[in-house]
Structures are given as C-alpha cells and as structure tokens.
Amino acid sequence: MIRRIGYADKELVKTKFPSEEILVRPKAIIECYQEIPCNPCETSCPFQAITIGEDINHTPVIDYSLCTGCGMCVYSCPGLAIMVAQIKDKRAYFKIPYELLPIPQIGETWHAINRKGEILCDCRIEQVMQSKKTDRTVVITASVPQEYLYDFVTVRKRP
Amino acid sequence: MRERDLIIVGGGPAGLSAAKIALESGLSVTLIERAHDLGGQLVKQTHKFFGSKSEYAKTRGIDIAKILIADLEAYSSKLEIYQDTTVLAMYPDHVLTAIQGRNYMKWKAKAIIIATGASEKFLAFENNDIPGIYGAGAIQTLMNQYGIMPGSEVVMVGSGNIGLIVSYQLIQAGVKVKAVLEASDHIGGYLVHASKLVRLGVPIKTNTTVKRAYGTTKIERIDTVRLDPQWQEVEGSEESIDCDALCISVGLSPLHQLLSMSGCEMIYINELGGLVPKKNEQYETTMPRVFACGDVTGIEEASSAMVEGKLAGLMASYSLGYEHPQFETLKAETLHQLQNLRQGPCGIKIRQGLEKAGEAL
Ligand SMILES: Cc1cc2nc3c(=O)[nH]c(=O)nc-3n(C[C@H](O)[C@H](O)[C@H](O)COP(=O)(O)OP(=O)(O)OC[C@H]3O[C@@H](n4cnc5c(N)ncnc54)[C@H](O)[C@@H]3O)c2cc1C
Ligand code: SF4
Ligand code: SF4
Numbered sequence: 001m002i003r004r005i006g007y008a009d010k011e012l013v014k015t016k017f018p019s020e021e022i023l024v025r026p027k028a029i030i031e032c033y034q035e036i037p038c039n040p041c042e043t044s045c046p047f048q049a050i051t052i053g054e055d056i057n058h059t060p061v062i063d064y065s066l067c068t069g070c071g072m073c074v075y076s077c078p079g080l081a082i083m084v085a086q087i088k089d090k091r092a093y094f095k096i097p098y099e100l101l102p103i104p105q106i107g108e109t110w111h112a113i114n115r116k117g118e119i120l121c122d123c124r125i126e127q128v129m130q131s132k133k134t135d136r137t138v139v140i141t142a143s144v145p146q147e148y149l150y151d152f153v154t155v156r157k158r159p
Numbered sequence: 160m161r162e163r164d165l166i167i168v169g170g171g172p173a174g175l176s177a178a179k180i181a182l183e184s185g186l187s188v189t190l191i192e193r194a195h196d197l198g199g200q201l202v203k204q205t206h207k208f209f210g211s212k213s214e215y216a217k218t219r220g221i222d223i224a225k226i227l228i229a230d231l232e233a234y235s236s237k238l239e240i241y242q243d244t245t246v247l248a249m250y251p252d253h254v255l256t257a258i259q260g261r262n263y264m265k266w267k268a269k270a271i272i273i274a275t276g277a278s279e280k281f282l283a284f285e286n287n288d289i290p291g292i293y294g295a296g297a298i299q300t301l302m303n304q305y306g307i308m309p310g311s312e313v314v315m316v317g318s319g320n321i322g323l324i325v326s327y328q329l330i331q332a333g334v335k336v337k338a339v340l341e342a343s344d345h346i347g348g349y350l351v352h353a354s355k356l357v358r359l360g361v362p363i364k365t366n367t368t369v370k371r372a373y374g375t376t377k378i379e380r381i382d383t384v385r386l387d388p389q390w391q392e393v394e395g396s397e398e399s400i401d402c403d404a405l406c407i408s409v410g411l412s413p414l415h416q417l418l419s420m421s422g423c424e425m426i427y428i429n430e431l432g433g434l435v436p437k438k439n440e441q442y443e444t445t446m447p448r449v450f451a452c453g454d455v456t457g458i459e460e461a462s463s464a465m466v467e468g469k470l471a472g473l474m475a476s477y478s479l480g481y482e483h484p485q486f487e488t489l490k491a492e493t494l495h496q497l498q499n500l501r502q503g504p505c506g507i508k509i510r511q512g513l514e515k516a517g518e519a520l
Contacts, residue, residue, distance in 0.1 A: 003345035006353035006363045034350045035503045037462070038209040040217035056211050057503025076217045078207035079351025100331055117360035135207070135219065153358050 007115040018064045026069025026086035044076035071095045075134040092149040098138045110155040112144045163189045166268040168246045171199020172461045173453025174274035175227040176468030182234040184476035184483040193245040198224030203299035210462035249421040270448040270475045277411035277454040285371035291378035295325045295408035310404025315339045320348035322408035336361045342368045413455045430512030431457030441474040450475045466496045
C-alpha cells in the first residue's frame with residue numbers, strides 16, 4: 001500500500017512513536033520504512049541512539065533511552081524522514097527539517113500539514129535554527145494541539 | 160601521436176575516484192571530460208546524498224564533486240586534465256581521438272579507464288517533440304547549473320529516484336509540480352523521497368502514463384491514461400492536465416559507444432540499463448588494459464560509482480606494474496563495500512544483472 005501511495009497511514013506512523021509518557025522529553029521519530037543503502041542517521045547521532053548495523057540496508061532502530069532529542073539526525077537524514085517530537089502543556093512540539101523558501105520566522109502562524117499534504121490546523125513557529133552544520137537545511141520547531149501528534153509532518157505558509 | 164600511461168574518459172564520481180587511486184599508485188594520469196565542469200551528474204545534484212559515510216552521504220552532490228576534485232590537487236604535477244573535450248573514438252590498439260573546440264587530438268595510452276556514465280532514455284507518445292518536453296537531466300542542468308526556470312507548471316513522468324528528486328528540486332525552485340505519473344503499480348524510487356513530495360501536496364499517480372501532448376509553439380496540456388496490470392491502456396480513462404513543461408524521467412542507459420566500437424565484448428542486460436561491457440574481477444573489459452567503472456557498466460548510484468572507480472584505478476595501475484601502497488587492503492575494502500551497498504532489496508536488480516553478466520558478487 002505504502003509503495004503505491006507514497007506515505008504512511010496513521011497505524012504505521014504510530015509504530016514509530018514511543019509512548020506519550022516517554023514523549024515528555026523530546027525524542028527522534030524515524031520514518032524510514034524501507035530497506036535502502038543509507039546510514040547518515042546512524043553516523044550523525046552523537047549519542048549512538050540509532051543503529052543500522054553492519055548491513056547498510058537495514059532500517060534504523062532507535063533506543064529512546066539514549067536519544068536526547070538534540071536534532072542532529074533531523075538535518076542529517078537525506079530522506080527528510082526524521083523529526084523530533086515532544087509533548088508539553090497539551091501541545092505537541094516538533095523539530096522538522098525544512099528546505100523551501102520563504103523560511104518561516106519565529107512567532108509566525110503557518111499551516112500545519114499532514115503526510116498526505118492536507119492542512120490540519122494552524123501552527124506556531126517556535127524556533128528556527130540554521131547553521132553551517134545544518135548545511136542549508138533549516139530546522140524549524142513548530143507546535144500544534146496534542147491531538148495532532150500522529151498527523152503533523154510539516155508546515156506550509158498561509159496564503 | 161602523444162603517448163600516455165593512463166587515460167581516464169569521464170570526470171564523474173567514477174572517473175575522479177579512479178584518477179585519485181592511480182595517482183596515489185604513482186602513475187601519470189590524463190583525465191578527459193566533455194563537459195565544462197568536472198563532476199559528472201554530481202554538479203547538478205543540490206540534494207543531500209543518501210548512501211554511506213565513507214562515500215560522503217548527507218553531503219550535497221555539488222559539494223561531493225568539490226571534494227573529489229580537491230582530492231586531486233596534491234598530484235597536479237602528474238595529472239593532466241582536458242575539459243570541454245569529447246572523446247570521439249577508441250581503437251583496439253589503445254588509440255583515443257578527441258575534439259576540444261576546433262582542436263582535434265589523438266593519444267595512445269598504455270591503459271584506459273572508461274567512466275562515461277549514462278544517457279537518458281526517452282518515451283514514445285504522440286507529439287513528444289513539442290518544445291517544453293525535457294529529460295530530467297536537461298531540467299536539472301537548466302535549473303541547477305544555469306538558474307533558468309524550465310516552466311511554471313510541470314508534470315513529471317517516472318517515479319524513480321531521479322523523477323522524485325528532480326520534482327523536489329523543481330518545488331524548491333518555485334515551480335509547481337502538478338503530478339508525478341508512474342506506469343507501474345508502485346513508486347519506483349525510495350519511499351522517503353516520495354513522502355517528501357506527497358506532504359508538499361504532489362499527487363503520485365501509479366498505473367498512469369502520458370498519452371499525448373498538445374501545443375503548437377510550446378506544450379500547453381497533456382492527456383494521461385491509466386494502465387491495467389498488463390500495461391494495456393484502460394479505455395475511457397484519459398484525463399487532461401494543463402502544464403507548460405513536461406519532464407521525462409524513465410531511466411538511464413549506459414554510454415557504451417566507445418567500448419562497443421573498439422570491439423570490447425558487450426552484453427545487453429535489462430537490469431543494468433542496456434548494453435554493458437563484459438568484464439573480469441579486475442574490472443578489465445575483454446580488451447586487455449581497458450577498464451570500465453561507474454554507470455557505464457550498469458546504472459547504479461554515485462556511492463557505488465566511486466567505489467568502482469577506486470577498484471578500476473587500483474587494477475589499471477597494477478596492470479602497468481604500479482602497485483598501490485595499500486593495494487591488498489584497498490582491494491578487500493572496496494569489494495566489501497560494493498557487496499554491502501548491493502545486498503539489500505534495492506540492490507536486487509543490480510545483483511541479478513551482474514549475475515547475468517557472469518559477475519557473481
Ligand atoms: C537526479 C539524480 C539524483 C541522484 N541522486 C543520487 C544520490 O542521492 N545518491 C547516489 O549515490 N547517487 C545518486 N545519483 C546517481 C549518481 O549521480 C550516478 O550514479 C553517478 O553520477 C554515476 O557516476 P559516473 O561517474 O559513472 O557517471 P557520470 O556522473 O554520468 O559521469 C560521466 C562523465 O563522463 C563524461 N563523458 C561521457 N562521454 C564522454 C566522452 N565521450 N568524452 C569525454 N567525456 C565523456 C560525462 O560528461 C560525465 O561528466 C543521482 C542521479 C541523478 C540524475
Ligand atoms: S535526536 Fe539527537 S540523540 Fe536523538 S537520535 Fe537524533 S541525533 Fe541522536
Ligand atoms: S538517514 Fe534517513 S533515509 Fe537514510 S537510513 Fe537514516 S532515516 Fe533512512
């Protein structure tokens with residue numbers, strides 16, 4: 001199914017999330033469902049929280065007890081398949097990779113978008129991080145009501 | 160006629176990697192590239208590469224090219240580079256002829272490495288010659304090398320990695336991608352690349368292809384048609400999409416001509432993209448001391464092209480009596496890397512193809 005439509009449905013997405021108790025701290029959510037020859041997520045994590053192993057085709061496995069939510073894997077993944085999620089005060093906070101113009105600015109309200117490309121709700125741009133290390137990928141922190149925890153994937157400028 | 164130790168044809172990731180190893184082995188190297196810039200496909204790739212760390216994964220293609228070129232700087236006294244120079248012919252006695260502008264050149268080499276890469280396949284449909292219908296490579300060259308927008312509303316044909324990545328790059332350039340069409344029943348490229356597009360609102364239409372294009376001086380619209388599991392058109396399933404550019408990305412085939420014309424034994428292998436040279440474990444073709452590496456030996460990826468380039472460089476040097484200081488280690492390492500890259504489900508086509516070519520992994 002996913003090979004036909006190109007995105008994961010909610011059931012599949014949920015398998016990549018830790019429990020909501022664990023998400024009181026920020027954790028990486030890795031949506032890499034297919035065995036491809038790729039491993040920058042593993043080699044970029046300073047805490048060895050992601051394992052692919054000897055066979056570079058294996059899909060990444062995360063150890064939540066080691067993940068600090070630092071976000072280095074977010075901009076290192078060439079598939080833009082990793083985000084960091086956290087639950088705080090009934091809102092879900094996400095660090096996502098973003099590579100389009102215009103770049104969102106802190107404090108702005110943008111649309112929150114789901115995996116199908118549909119508008120979910122408004123979201124707040126909390127933080128915008130860009131440095132030499134992120135290599136022209138911007139890491140955006142955005143927040144949405146907690147009910148959209150398993151739906152949110154990116155932001156889009158409101159018309 | 161000028162005599163040379165080693166001539167490498169093609170300055171993409173395979174040729175550049177081969178050059179580095181041959182220089183390290185102590186050989187003098189002549190590198191010939193028909194384009195203005197060295198780097199091959201890499202000079203158009205603005206995205207971060209997937210692959211392994213040792214082959215610069217997560218670095219953008221354009222920057223990988225810079226790294227590979229900078230790696231050669233230390234050897235400038237032993238390296239001669241011809242850019243804007245197209246090799247026209249290769250003969251069985253190791254003679255190569257080339258043209259640079261109006262300048263015709265001729266060399267004889269002790270050993271040759273062919274790393275010419277691949278060319279794009281095209282698609283037959285009604286009116287496929289209207290202006291505004293491009294190959295994905297042309298779109299990338301216009302957009303990423305010269306900063307020219309190919310159109311404002313594009314339809315992409317083909318959902319392999321190239322189709323998906325070029326669609327993403329079009330969106331980054333501010334172009335609307337109205338749809339990605341895919342004739343088979345599933346997306347050809349990596350899911351992560353497809354998901355990037357779907358979340359940006361691009362529909363990926365499987366079991367669908369382009370039927371005809373409309374427009375007089377330039378493309379204005381296309382008709383799509385649905386295909387059944389036997390790839391037959393489903394009657395009454397035609398739909399129109401307005402667009403001012405159409406991008407065809409239906410695969411690559413090896414640029415085999417220099418090898419074919421010189422009499423190397425060639426085999427047609429669908430899984431490798433077309434005609435490829437038969438070669439032994441030393442990456443040598445059936446012509447002694449003519450080696451081949453990269454996409455010209457089978458369509459794959461930059462990561463494997465670089466590793467193959469290293470191997471071809473090692474073996475070509477060895478064949479001329481120049482053994483790399485770390486010959487055995489490098490040989491074992493590169494062979495292991497290739498096997499590792501190809502062993503997953505995405506490597507199945509390449510494994511089957513190599514098996515047909517008589518090269519077990
Ligand atoms: C859109 C796109 C995205 C890609 N993304 C990735 C990725 O993320 N990761 C990855 O690993 N791979 C990726 N690839 C694949 C990768 O770019 C190629 O597999 C790789 O470049 C092949 O290297 P090569 O050196 O064999 O050939 P090329 O890069 O094609 O280089 C061949 C060179 O030979 C020159 N040449 C050809 N004929 C002659 C002649 N007669 N005389 C002189 N010079 C000649 C050409 O001008 C060219 O510069 C991508 C490819 C495309 C198109
Ligand atoms: S967020 Fe940081 S610690 Fe967690 S997996 Fe990614 S790189 Fe590692
Ligand atoms: S870096 Fe991204 S695309 Fe590559 S294996 Fe890791 S999660 Fe998957």
